[in-house]
Amino acid sequence: IKKIGVFTSGGDSPGMNAAIRSVVRACVYHKIECVGIYRGYQGMIEGDFKPMDARSVNNIINKGGTILKSARCLEFKTAEGRKQAYDNLRKEGIDAFVVIGGDGSFTGAHIFAQEFNFPVMGIPGTIDNDIYGTTFTLGYDTALNTVVEVIDKIRDTASSHNRLFFIEVMGRDVGHIALNVGVGAGAEEILIPEEDLGLDRLLDSLKRSKASGKSSSIVVVAEGDTTGENVFELKKYVEKHLPIYDVRVSVLGHMQRGGAPSCYDRVLASRMGVSAVEALLKGESDKMVGVQDNKMIFTPISKAIKGHTVIDTELIRVSDILTI
Numbered sequence: 347i348k349k350i351g352v353f354t355s356g357g358d359s360p361g362m363n364a365a366i367r368s369v370v371r372a373c374v375y376h377k378i379e380c381v382g383i384y385r386g387y388q389g390m391i392e393g394d395f396k397p398m399d400a401r402s403v404n405n406i407i408n409k410g411g412t413i414l415k416s417a418r419c420l421e422f423k424t425a426e427g428r429k430q431a432y433d434n435l436r437k438e439g440i441d442a443f444v445v446i447g448g449d450g451s452f453t454g455a456h457i458f459a460q461e462f463n464f465p466v467m468g469i470p471g472t473i474d475n476d477i478y479g480t481t482f483t484l485g486y487d488t489a490l491n492t493v494v495e496v497i498d499k500i501r502d503t504a505s506s507h508n509r510l511f512f513i514e515v516m517g518r519d520v521g522h523i524a525l526n527v528g529v530g531a532g533a534e535e536i537l538i539p540e541e542d543l544g545l546d547r548l549l550d551s552l553k554r555s556k557a558s559g560k561s562s563s564i565v566v567v568a569e570g571d572t573t574g575e576n577v578f579e580l581k582k583y584v585e586k587h588l589p590i591y592d593v594r595v596s597v598l599g600h601m602q603r604g605g606a607p608s609c610y611d612r613v614l615a616s617r618m619g620v621s622a623v624e625a626l627l628k629g630e631s632d633k634m635v636g637v638q639d640n641k642m643i644f645t646p647i648s649k650a651i652k653g654h655t656v657i658d659t660e661l662i663r664v665s666d667i668l669t670i
């Protein structure tokens with residue numbers, strides 16, 4: 347391998363820049379060339395490439411977002427789109443790539459690797475922490491800290507006005523963010539898709555909470571949870587069945603994906619970037635680098651995209667005990 351392409355794809359996450367920096371510098375260290383591919387697979391299809399050297403990634407380890415931009419690309423799902431991308435990579439002399447992204451990005455990389463026998467390596471970058479084969483994805487830790495800080499602020503105003511807040515947090519299909527920030531911010535209830543609390547139990551819990559002397563309450567809701575369809579429906583339901591509460595809703599949205607990466611995410615990104623490049627140089631391909639028990643491990647991408655992450659049920663129990 348002489349020239350590695352690197353790109354970010356799908357939803358961005360804090361730490362992606364630190365991972366780009368790590369890939370670029372690991373290439374320089376091992377005396378091979380590195381090319382940045384803009385806007386993920388879209389840029390690959392359009393030939394939007396830029397050679398990177400050690401200095402082109404100065405001062406980005408601390409920056410949120412991604413300097414290479416990101417996109418969700420439908421064209422790469424077609425054989426023609428992938429062939430165009432392959433031709434562009436060959437023309438540029440790129441003979442392997444590192445993709446930093448989530449599930450959808452890895453599916454594309456896996457198909458591409460099989461189709462063209464092209465060496466690829468994945469770095470899991472998503473705030474959702476929904477990728478099998480790693481305890482933590484890049485950006486998850488930062489998102490947890492961002493969200494906890496915001497919930498603390500909402501609690502201030504909730505408490506001043508004796509209000510109940512439904513706070514919707516990200517996590518397309520999983521409740522990792524909701525469960526962890528719920529415990530970290532001391533939420534009274536946490537609604538996640540992995541556990542169906544049900545509307546009746548939610549009402550019981552809120553009643554108990556009020557009866558125990560609490561004047562305000564925070565309920566953290568994962569965006570993928572279906573207990574009450576969405577947070578606005580939950581608000582209506584509680585207002586109707588439990589008028590003792592003055593209810594407000596807060597949907598945190600994309601602010602959860604921004605901001606400077608935490609130290610943990612910077613270190614994780616640095617380790618993953620070096621591991622990904624070195625694995626390619628050792629002849630590995632079609633794998634994702636992950637961290638487990640504080641060790642770097644590799645999982646076939648086909649397994650990473652099919653596997654499911656498991657919610658920490660012990661944490662649910664801890665939350666139930668502590669919100670008494």
Ligand code: F6P
Binds near residue numbers: 473474517
């Ligand atoms: O996968 C990361 C994520 O932020 C999810 O939590 C959320 O459901 C989705 O991306 C939002 O995607 P978009 O930015 O395309 O609206």
